[in-house]
Amino acid sequence: MKATIKDVAKLAGVSFKTVSRVINREPSVGEELQERVWAAIKELNYQPNISARQLRGAASFIAFIYDNPNSHYVIEMQHGLLAECRAQGYELLIHPLAAGSGDTMADLEQLLSTGHIAGLVLTPPFSENPELIAALRERKLPFVRIVSGSSDPAEPEPCIYVDDYQAAFDITDYLAGLGHRRIAFLGGEDIHRSSVERRHGYLAALAEHGIDEDPALIVPGEFNFDSGADRTRRLLAMQPRPTAIFAANDEIAAGALFSARINQVAVPQELSIVGFEDSPFSRQTWPKLTTAHQPNGDIAGSAASHLIASIRASRNGSAASHQDSPDSDASLPDNGFRPQLVVRDSTCPAPQ
Amino acid sequence: MKATIKDVAKLAGVSFKTVSRVINREPSVGEELQERVWAAIKELNYQPNISARQLRGAASFIAFIYDNPNSHYVIEMQHGLLAECRAQGYELLIHPLAAGSGDTMADLEQLLSTGHIAGLVLTPPFSENPELIAALRERKLPFVRIVSGSSDPAEPEPCIYVDDYQAAFDITDYLAGLGHRRIAFLGGEDIHRSSVERRHGYLAALAEHGIDEDPALIVPGEFNFDSGADRTRRLLAMQPRPTAIFAANDEIAAGALFSARINQVAVPQELSIVGFEDSPFSRQTWPKLTTAHQPNGDIAGSAASHLIASIRASRNGSAASHQDSPDSDASLPDNGFRPQLVVRDSTCPAPQ
DNA sequence: CAGCGGTATGACAACGTTGTCTAAAGACCC
DNA sequence: GGGTCTTTAGACAACGTTGTCATACCGCTG
Numbered sequence: 001m002k003a004t005i006k007d008v009a010k011l012a013g014v015s016f017k018t019v020s021r022v023i024n025r026e027p028s029v030g031e032e033l034q035e036r037v038w039a040a041i042k043e044l045n046y047q048p049n050i051s052a053r054q055l056r057g058a059a060s061f062i063a064f065i066y067d068n069p070n071s072h073y074v075i076e077m078q079h080g081l082l083a084e085c086r087a088q089g090y091e092l093l094i095h096p097l098a099a100g101s102g103d104t105m106a107d108l109e110q111l112l113s114t115g116h117i118a119g120l121v122l123t124p125p126f127s128e129n130p131e132l133i134a135a136l137r138e139r140k141l142p143f144v145r146i147v148s149g150s151s152d153p154a155e156p157e158p159c160i161y162v163d164d165y166q167a168a169f170d171i172t173d174y175l176a177g178l179g180h181r182r183i184a185f186l187g188g189e190d191i192h193r194s195s196v197e198r199r200h201g202y203l204a205a206l207a208e209h210g211i212d213e214d215p216a217l218i219v220p221g222e223f224n225f226d227s228g229a230d231r232t233r234r235l236l237a238m239q240p241r242p243t244a245i246f247a248a249n250d251e252i253a254a255g256a257l258f259s260a261r262i263n264q265v266a267v268p269q270e271l272s273i274v275g276f277e278d279s280p281f282s283r284q285t286w287p288k289l290t291t292a293h294q295p296n297g298d299i300a301g302s303a304a305s306h307l308i309a310s311i312r313a314s315r316n317g318s319a320a321s322h323q324d325s326p327d328s329d330a331s332l333p334d335n336g337f338r339p340q341l342v343v344r345d346s347t348c349p350a351p352q
Numbered sequence: 353m354k355a356t357i358k359d360v361a362k363l364a365g366v367s368f369k370t371v372s373r374v375i376n377r378e379p380s381v382g383e384e385l386q387e388r389v390w391a392a393i394k395e396l397n398y399q400p401n402i403s404a405r406q407l408r409g410a411a412s413f414i415a416f417i418y419d420n421p422n423s424h425y426v427i428e429m430q431h432g433l434l435a436e437c438r439a440q441g442y443e444l445l446i447h448p449l450a451a452g453s454g455d456t457m458a459d460l461e462q463l464l465s466t467g468h469i470a471g472l473v474l475t476p477p478f479s480e481n482p483e484l485i486a487a488l489r490e491r492k493l494p495f496v497r498i499v500s501g502s503s504d505p506a507e508p509e510p511c512i513y514v515d516d517y518q519a520a521f522d523i524t525d526y527l528a529g530l531g532h533r534r535i536a537f538l539g540g541e542d543i544h545r546s547s548v549e550r551r552h553g554y555l556a557a558l559a560e561h562g563i564d565e566d567p568a569l570i571v572p573g574e575f576n577f578d579s580g581a582d583r584t585r586r587l588l589a590m591q592p593r594p595t596a597i598f599a600a601n602d603e604i605a606a607g608a609l610f611s612a613r614i615n616q617v618a619v620p621q622e623l624s625i626v627g628f629e630d631s632p633f634s635r636q637t638w639p640k641l642t643t644a645h646q647p648n649g650d651i652a653g654s655a656a657s658h659l660i661a662s663i664r665a666s667r668n669g670s671a672a673s674h675q676d677s678p679d680s681d682a683s684l685p686d687n688g689f690r691p692q693l694v695v696r697d698s699t700c701p702a703p704q
Numbered sequence: 705c706a707g708c709g710g711t712a713t714g715a716c717a718a719c720g721t722t723g724t725c726t727a728a729a730g731a732c733c734c
Numbered sequence: 735g736g737g738t739c740t741t742t743a744g745a746c747a748a749c750g751t752t753g754t755c756a757t758a759c760c761g762c763t764g
Contacts, residue, residue: 002465004720015744020722028742050468051406052720055749071423071632079448094446096431115354116403225636254636261638280423281633284577284606286613356750367714372752380712404750407719 003044012040023048023089025312048089059118062090062307063111066123067099069224070251072279073296080300081121088308090118099125105135112141119143119307121300124192142314144307146299148194151336158306160299160335164194167292167339168201169208171246171274174341176209179350180244180272183211186231186256188223188248195223198248198276217242221252228255236263236271243271243350250275250282250291257285257346272347276339287345294339306335355396364392375400411470414442414659415463418475419451421576422603424631425648432652433473440660442470451477457487464493471495471663473655480545496659498651500546503688510658512651512687516546519644519691520553521560523598523626526693528561531702532596532624535563538583538608540575540600547575550600550628569594573604580607588615588623595623595702602627602634602643609637609698624699628691639697646691654687 009016021029022037053060062085068074085092097104119142126132127145136143143157148164175183185202188195206213221227228247235242247253253275260267267273267287275282275291282289361368366385373381374389402412414437420426437444449459471494478484479497488495495509500516527535537554540547558565573579580599587594599605605627612619619625619639627634627643634641
């Protein structure tokens with residue numbers, strides 16, 4: 001049969017309550033005891049019974065809330081979350097939601113009303129939805145948001161920052177370094193803050209290189225293939241043409257690639273194209289896409305880890321969480337990530 | 353607060369145990385009492401607490417077991433499963449597993465040992481793993497398998513069939529109808545039965561059109577981009593070249609497209625390429641891929657529905673499940689699916 | 705009428721965990 | 735050195751349900 005907390009206690013020679021304390025990282029358990037208990041847990045391959053825990057009041061499901069058409073992104077997030085959650089004795093409930101449909105709150109209400117949810121992981125656009133955030137705060141439900149931007153110490157909740165601004169700066173800087181001067185930017189929907197951040201990073205790099213921004217080269221649109229293809233078609237009709245395109249994600253870039261091909265514009269010789277995200281298909285286009293790699297699995301792992309710490313802190317009445325980070329996991333990832341430029345075959349120096 | 357069984361009992365003026373009996377349709381409760389209890393349940397809008405019930409024995413989670421690098425496929429399956437599970441009062445637990453790693457059984461054992469799992473949804477390659485299936489049978493755990501093939505009435509467990517054979521036949525038939533005679537087949541790993549089925553469908557269609565099969569044109573390999581690119585490079589070096597390539601999935605097809613481009617072979621004018629699956633990126637290549645659409649969401653929904661029926665049947669001691677199908681869901685999907693040919697831009701009549 | 709078997713109902717334990725309260729041991733202050 | 739505070743650990747109840755056993759009642763039979 002499955003090992004219970006009492007089996008662990010017996011093996012470690014302590015009361016079962018002490019084991020409970022160790023598992024939940026409650027303060028005030030001697031170090032030696034902690035080690036004995038962890039050893040016993042490992043030996044018995046013990047995992048807490050979620051139902052029992054739920055029953056007693058402590059929910060142990062973490063809900064992953066998302067609405068993202070990019071399967072690759074979602075899967076990487078899921079797997080990152082799963083690994084961390086399981087390691088910490090929580091289970092993951094995936095919860096795709098239709099962001100546009102209006103009854104987001106009602107759907108969420110339904111999910112939360114079961115009382116099984118210990119905390120939420122919010123990805124854009126939900127992580128930037130003030131109404132939703134306010135509702136969660138009011139319910140005092142722990143959550144972690146994954147957002148675009150750089151760290152803001154004033155945030156009351158844990159938050160994972162993806163520095164789209166810097167990554168976009170790096171990309172644009174790289175293109176300018178190759179001699180490009182007419183660099184177009186194909187944005188996504190501006191409801192997504194990442195689209196805005198990427199544009200700002202792009203503008204900052206242009207300024208750094210003394211390139212004047214040209215409003216005609218900054219084309220708003222959507223985060224998908226068709227929008228990228230469409231906008232590129234129009235860009236290629238301009239005189240003079242841009243020599244490089246920075247697409248706000250890989251799908252837009254794939255669309256750009258498609259239009260370049262249709263219009264018999266050679267990539268990269270006549271037109272360099274850069275994407276953003278490093279989805280698998282960025283390696284499956286011709287030529288292979290230069291892009292910025294987003295470490296989604298790590299981002300997710302970090303999110304889960306911060307969320308769980310926050311859940312525990314809110315249970316134990318606050319400060320506790322800061323204490324164990326120095327000793328237990330020095331390798332605990334920080335809450336800031338910066339996508340890295342990956343140079344492949346869709347970029348080269350600007351034509352003369 | 354949420355109503356409990358005791359609140360119901362108090363309102364109905366009976367002991368809470370009697371309420372439990374009524375809810376679980378146990379025999380030996382007087383009719384008049386039953387009515388009083390049901391009325392109270394309705395009035396309080398009472399719903400049993402899943403955790404408490406789990407704790408005491410009855411599981412209500414369904415696990416989705418998979419190992420598939422194709423994010424798109426996984427996501428569509430997940431969403432199809434989720435919709436059906438939630439509708440029927442079950443929750444979905446996703447469980448990615450590394451098929452090759454050998455400790456599959458150990459990992460699964462761990463999952464099952466929690467006792468929370470009411471049933472499993474198995475996708476290839478797990479759905480074709482005899483050891484795993486035997487283990488589940490022995491534990492008497494309900495499961496549903498999603499496999500490649502056509503219906504086999506001898507199966508003791510529910511099973512969803514995807515008719516890769518027929519779909520591959522349709523594709524090859526379509527190519528032959530366009531006048532192609534030298535049609536290459538780029539397979540995947542033969543551990544996946546779908547790879548084998550697709551090859552057989554291909555061969556059958558060739559035979560139907562009186563085309564001799566050419567072993568040099570049937571190239572085994574892997575279900576990925578690089579393998580497709582590599583094999584296509586070799587195919588294009590042949591004299592005479594094939595005029596069409598049937599790739600066993602879209603990724604292989606994307607690789608083929610890539611190699612054709614590198615070798616300056618025009619697609620589709622000089623070479624037609626067909627994929628299989630209709631992943632999103634089949635619309636994001638240039639030219640857009642002709643492929644076979646696999647209705648993954650529907651397949652998943654059907655799997656969940658069959659699994660839940662099977663779970664209920666095994667709880668109530670067998671026959672029960674047949675009784676409610678006629679009235680409740682006449683629209684219950686069948687267990688056979690056949691991917692449909694989608695013609696896009698990567699195919700055209702054979703060159704003269 | 706005593707005894708028996710069957711039926712309808714209730715009391716209580718149990719599931720595995722966490723929260724609360726309390727006890728023991730040591731550190732610290734005057 | 736005695737009292738008080740802090741740290742550490744255990745005993746016990748509680749969560750909402752189902753399983754097991756006991757009880758009360760009924761109608762029979764001998």
